[in-house]
Amino acid sequence: xxxxxxxxxxxxxxxxxxxxxxxxxxxxxxxxxxxxxxxxxxxxxxxxxxxxxxxxxxxxxxxxxxxxxxxxxxxxxxxxxxxxxxxxxxxxxxxxxxxxxxxxxxxxxxxxxxxxxxxxxxxxxxxxxxxxxxxxxxxxxxxxxxxxxxxxxxxxxxxxxxxx
Amino acid sequence: xxxxxxxxxxxxxxxxxxxxxxxxxxxxxxxxxxxxxxxxxxxxxxxxxxxxxxxxxxxxxxxxxxxxxxxxxxxxxxxxxxxxxxxxxxxxxxxxxxxxxxxxxxxxxxxxxxxxxxxxxxxxxxxxxxxxxxxxxxxxxxxxxxxxxxxxxxxxxxxxxxxxxxxxxxxxxxxxxxxxxxxxxxxxxxxxxxxxxxxxxxxxxxxxxxxxxxxxxxxxxxxxxxxxxxxxxxxxxxxxxxxxxxxxxxxxxxxxxxxxxxxxxxxxxxxxxxxxxxxxxxxxxxxxxxxxxxxxxxxxxxxxxxxxxxxxxxxxxxxxxxxxxxxxxxxxxxxxxxxxxxxxxxxxxxxxxxxxxxxxxxxxxxxxxxxxxxxxxxxxxxxxxxxxxxxxxxxxxxxxxxxxxxxxxxxxxxxxxxxxxxxxxxxxxxxxxxxxxxxxxxx
Numbered sequence: 148x149x150x151x152x153x154x155x156x157x158x159x160x161x162x163x164x165x166x167x168x169x170x171x172x173x174x175x176x177x178x179x180x181x182x183x184x185x186x187x188x189x190x191x192x193x194x195x196x197x198x199x200x201x202x203x204x205x206x207x208x209x210x211x212x213x214x215x216x217x218x219x220x221x222x223x224x225x226x227x228x229x230x231x232x233x234x235x236x237x238x239x240x241x242x243x244x245x246x247x248x249x250x251x252x253x254x255x256x257x258x259x260x261x262x263x264x265x266x267x268x269x270x271x272x273x274x275x276x277x278x279x280x281x282x283x284x285x286x287x288x289x290x291x292x293x294x295x296x297x298x299x300x301x302x303x304x305x306x307x308x309x310x311x
Numbered sequence: 312x313x314x315x316x317x318x319x320x321x322x323x324x325x326x327x328x329x330x331x332x333x334x335x336x337x338x339x340x341x342x343x344x345x346x347x348x349x350x351x352x353x354x355x356x357x358x359x360x361x362x363x364x365x366x367x368x369x370x371x372x373x374x375x376x377x378x379x380x381x382x383x384x385x386x387x388x389x390x391x392x393x394x395x396x397x398x399x400x401x402x403x404x405x406x407x408x409x410x411x412x413x414x415x416x417x418x419x420x421x422x423x424x425x426x427x428x429x430x431x432x433x434x435x436x437x438x439x440x441x442x443x444x445x446x447x448x449x450x451x452x453x454x455x456x457x458x459x460x461x462x463x464x465x466x467x468x469x470x471x472x473x474x475x476x477x478x479x480x481x482x483x484x485x486x487x488x489x490x491x492x493x494x495x496x497x498x499x500x501x502x503x504x505x506x507x508x509x510x511x512x513x514x515x516x517x518x519x520x521x522x523x524x525x526x527x528x529x530x531x532x533x534x535x536x537x538x539x540x541x542x543x544x545x546x547x548x549x550x551x552x553x554x555x556x557x558x559x560x561x562x563x564x565x566x567x568x569x570x571x572x573x574x575x576x577x578x579x580x581x582x583x584x585x586x587x588x589x590x591x592x593x594x595x596x597x598x599x600x601x602x603x604x605x606x607x608x609x610x611x612x613x614x615x616x617x618x619x620x621x622x623x624x625x626x627x628x629x630x631x632x633x634x635x636x637x638x639x640x641x642x643x644x645x646x647x648x649x650x651x652x653x654x655x656x657x658x659x660x661x662x663x664x665x666x667x668x669x670x671x672x673x674x675x676x677x678x679x680x681x682x683x684x685x686x687x688x689x690x691x692x693x694x695x696x697x698x699x700x701x702x703x704x705x706x707x708x709x710x711x712x713x714x715x716x717x718x719x720x721x722x723x724x725x726x727x728x729x730x731x732x733x734x735x736x737x738x739x740x741x742x743x744x745x746x747x748x749x750x751x752x753x754x
Contacts, residue, residue: 232728233724233728241684241685242682242683242684242685243681243682243683243688244680244681244682244683245680245681245682245720246678246679246680246681247678247679247680247720247724248677248678249678249727249728249731251731252677252678276677276678276698276700277428277587277677277700277701278677278678278698278699278700278701278705279701279702280678280680280696280698280705281677281678281680281698282680283678309731309734309735310402310403310428311403311405311428311562311564311587311675311700
C-alpha cells in the first residue's frame with residue numbers, strides 16, 4: 148500500500164527529508180551504542196573474561212544494527228508533498244500513516260531543532276491544527292528548505308484561513 | 312465610569328447573591344454547634360463576621376467590575392489590586408450560556424458565560440446581571456453569528472426534544488456507577504451479620520457521596536429541553552440551578568451518539584455536542600463538562616434520530632460495514648464498526664462495550680489521516696480518521712478493506728475541501744469566522 152497509489156496522489160511530486168537525516172540517525176544510535184558497548188565490554192572483561200566481553204560487545208553491535216535497519220526504513224518512508232490546498236505527509240513502516248492537512252486549517256507552524264539536529268543543520272517542521280490528533284510533522288529538513296516551507300505555509304494558511 | 316461611554320456595571324445585588332452562597336453552610340454549622348451545646352455567642356459572631364466580610368469584599372469587587380459591548384468586542388474589566396481587562400472578540404464566539412443559580416433566581420438575576428474558540432474554560436463571565444439584561448445581551452452577542460446561520464427554515468423557538476423525569480431517573484439509575492459500592496456494602500453486611508451497624512456507620516459518608524452524585528445528575532438534567540431559535544440551538548436544563556446554553560449551529564464541530572451497554576436493551580442513547588472551546592477531558596470539574604456537552608441526556612432511538620436530523624439538517628449517509636476479516640483485528644469492536652460519507656457529513660461507529668457514533672460536518676474537518684498497523688496490513692485492512700478540533704472525538708473509520716479505505720480517503724479529502732469552499736463562499740460569511748450550512752442551499 149503506497150501513498151502514491153491513492154486517488155489524487157498519483158502524479159504529485161513527493162519530496163523527502165535531507166540525506167543528512169540518515170547521518171543524523173546513525174550519529175544518534177552511535178552516541179548511545181558506543182558508550183554502552185565499550186563500558187559493558189570492559190565491565191564484562193573484568194568480571195567474566197574475554198568470551199563474555201565478546202558476547203556483550205557482539206550483542207550491542209547486533210542490537211545497534213537492528214535499530215539502524217529499522218531507522219533506515221523509517222527514514223526512507225518519510226515523504227511529503229505540497230498540493231494546491233493541502234500538505235500531505237506520509238510516514239512509518241510498521242504503522243504507515245498518511246495525513247492530509249489543509250493549509251486553511253493551520254493554526255501555527257513549529258520549527259524545532261535539537262542539539263543533534265543543530266550540528267547537522269537540520270530542523271523538524273510541524274504544522275498544528277485545532278485538532279490534537281492531526282499530525283503533520285516533517286523531520287530532517289535543511290534549515291533553508293524548512294524556512295521557505297514555513298513561510299509558504301504561513302502565507303497559504305493566511306490566505307485560505309477557515310474559522311473554527 | 313459613566314454610562315455615556317458605554318461602560319456598564321453588574322447588578323447591584325451581586326454582592327448579596329455572592330455572599331448568600333455561604334449562608335446555607337453556616338446555618339448548617341450553627342445548627343450542629345447548637346445541638347452540641349457549645350458557646351453559641353462566639354460562633355454566631357464569627358459567622359456573622361465572615362458573612363459581613365464577604366459582603367464587603369463583594370461590594371468592592373462589584374465597584375471595580377464593569378463591562379462594555381462594542382461593535383465587535385465585549386470588554387470586561389475587573390479586579391482592584393490586579394486589574395484585568397478582557398477583550399472577547401465576537402467573531403470567535405462559540406457559545407453563550409445563561410446560568411441561574413437558585414439564589415440568583417430568587418432575585419431575578421442571571422450569570423452570563425461566554426465561550427470562545429480554543430480555550431479550556433469559560434472565557435468571559437458576567438455575574439450577575441438582571442435576567443432581561445442578560446437575555447438582551449446574549450441576543451446582541453449572537454447577532455454577530457447571524458451570518459453563520461443558514462436561511463432560517465425552522466419556525467421560531469421550535470422545541471426539538473425534551474426529557475421526561477422518569478426516563479432521566481431511569482437512565483441515571485441504569486448508568487450503574489452506584490452499583491459497585493452499594494454491592495460492596497451489602498456484601499459486607501451479609502458476610503459479617505454481627506457488624507451491620509459498624510459497616511453502615513462507616514460507609515454512611517461514602518454512600519451519601521454517591522447519592523449526592525446521582526442526585527446531581529438528575530438535578531442537572533432536570534427539565535431538559537432543546538429548541539431551535541434564531542441564534543442557534545438553545546439547550547435548557549436544571550432543577551435548582553438552571554443553565555441555558557445557546558450554540559450557533561455553525562459552531563458545531565461534531566455530534567456523538569453514545570449507547571452504553573445497560574441502556575441498549577431499552578433503546579436509549581445520549582447525544583453529545585462538541586464546540587471548539589475544548590473542554591479538557593481530565594480535571595475534576597465533571598459537572599461543568601457535562602453541562603456543556605449534552606445535546607440530549609437520554610432519549611429513545613427515534614427521538615435522537617429526529618433531533619439529529621433537525622440539527623444536522625440533511626439526510627444521514629448510508630452506512631457500510633467493514634469486511635468480515637476485521638473480526639480478527641478487533642472482535643469486540645467489530646460488532647459495531649460502521650461508517651459512511653455523504654456530501655456534508657462523515658459518520659463513523661466505533662466502541663467496544665459502549666457504542667459510539669460520531670457525526671462530523673465535513674466543513675469542520677481539520678485533517679484526514681490514514682493509518683495502517685502491522686496486523687491490519689496482514690489482513691489487508693486500513694483505517695481512516697477525520698480529525699475535528701479538540702483533544703479527541705473525530706470520526707474513526709476503522710478497519711476498512713484496503714481499496715475501500717483508499718477510496719474513502721480520497722473521497723473525504725475531496726469532499727471536505729468542497730465543503731470548506733462552499734462555506735467560504737456562503738453569502739455573508741466573514742472571512743475568518745467560517746461557518747457551514749447544513750440544510751442550507753446545498754441540502
